[in-house]
Amino acid sequence: MLYLSFGGPEGPEEVRPFLENVTRGRNVPPERLDEVAEHYHHFGGVSPINRLNREVMVSLTSELAGRGWDLPVYFGNRNWHPLVEDTVERMAADGVRRALVFATSAWGGYSGCRQYHEDIARARAAVGQDRAPDLVKLRQFYDHPLFVAANADAVTNAYAEFDEATRAGARLVFTAHSVPLSAEERPGADGRSSWYSRQVHESARLVAEAVGVADYDVVWQSRSGPPSVPWLEPDICDHLERLHTEKVPAVVVSPVGFVSDHLEVVWDLDNEAAEKAQELGMGYVRASTAGTDPRYVRMIGDLVAEHVEGHQARKLSPLVQAGCATNGTLCVAQGCC
Structure with a gap:
């Protein structure tokens, strides 16, 4: 193998x-x-x-x-x-x-x-x-029940890090690696957009459903390339600023689009996004990736x-x-x- x-x-x-x-x-x-x-x-x-x-x-x-x-x-x-x-x-x-x-x-x-x-x-x-x-x-x-269960338990554990009052108002935010819109616009077999973002949204839906969260967000991270080239948005840090304007007190961030904690997780989420949340006075917990789970x-x-x-x-x-x-x-x- x-x-x-x-x-x-x-x-x-x-x-x-x-x-x-x-x-x-x-x-x-x-x-x-x-x-x-x-x-x-x-x-x-x-x-x-x-x-x-x-x-x-x-x-x-x-x-x-x-x-x-x-x-x-x-x-x-x-x-x-x-x-x-x-x-x-x-x-x-x-x-x-x-x-x-x-x-x-x-x-x-x-x-x-x-x-x-x-x-x-x-x-x-x-x-x-x-x-x-x-x-x-x-x-x-992306929709295997063990992959979904591992991510769902990681989200549940992340929520548990907040006290009860903060947990009640915390927003669940899923992230995945952004890609250029030109890649997304290549049609799938059914003539709709690329399967990538559709699968990410579907995995997020399944995880949120398993956790019992009805309202959540899917955002993107780790874009590269020249600013003139459009990529999937919103970016995680931009999204945190928007949630701040909506008086959201805390977030649980689930990197559902990544199977292990490689650099784009530990830098973009554990450093940049965490620092942005701290700057905004927003509670922040990042859920584990599925690759650390025996499932x-x-x-x-x-x-x-x-x-x-x-x-x-x-x-x-x-x-x-x-x-x-x-x-x-x-x-x-x-x-x-």
């Missing part, structure tokens, strides 16, 4: 090369890279994403063994070591001929789904089609079981979920990416 993720630096000397990998071909100005690099250096030049992924992989190996599957779990990244090309080379050398791929994104859209298909195809091409294992990407999981690992086991044992997909929404494509070939019939 291949555990495929985004990647992140694990030391100060790796920050700039990592950012250059991420932004290659996008004409991002050097001064913007310098600005983002400072976010990483704030944490010693280390993103938590690789460490958290390795911790999940240890638990996942045990989960798979507990289900009776002797499946080695390999780790590969899109943007930093261990790079997916090197990992697939190692898999080929180990004699792996066919493997499932779990990508650490719950969503459709380009960067959340299609680009992982491209990663798979690129890695196989680098190794050679005759040597590379067949690779089958597992489906999107996240069990969910991956369920996704594997759909292939290994033919289990029916567990999902809470009628919206599309794509994946299960072989060797980087996209499920274009689904129209989700």
Whole structure:
């Protein structure tokens, strides 16, 4: 099995090369890279994403063994070591001929789904089609009941950090990574907008329903690129200012769009948004991400079981979920990416 993720630096000397990998071909100005690099250096030049992924992989190996599957779990990244090309080379050398791929994104859209298909195809091409294992990407999981339950309990725990009076007036705000509107305007199979934001809204609805919150917000964070290019809005910090004008005393922020606490969570939410809330005199608690919950690992086991044992997909929404494509070939019939 291949555990495929985004990647992140694990030391100060790796920050700039990592950012250059991420932004290659996008004409991002050097001064913007310098600005983002400072976010990483704030944490010693280390993103938590690789460490958290390795911790999940240890638990996942045990989960798979507990289900009776002797499946080695390999780790590969899109943007930093261990790079997916090197990992697939190692898999080929180990004699792996066919493997499932779990990508650490719950969503459709380009960067959340299609680009992982491209990663798979690129890695196989680098190794050679005759040597590379067949690779089958597992489906999107934004509405899997275990993913929803993990996020819902995290929200409940976050509310519990407020005293009773503050909790009664606290607003639930879900966040996900913003994308350019040009990406959102690529129609899905039904002619409507991109599946990405629709899936984020659906996941937020399911989590809020599980918590028992009827009124909540979905906002966006971590946008990049020139200001002239429109992205999904509102931004989390702008939204906090609006809630302040509405006399909202406190917020619970759930990063439902992220599966683990990588840098865009710990910087954009735990630093920038938290500081904005403090400046406004607003109570602020950020809920945990699902990737720290044991149910996240069990969910991956369920996704594997759909292939290994033919289990029916567990999902809470009628919206599309794509994946299960072989060797980087996209499920274009689904129209989700």
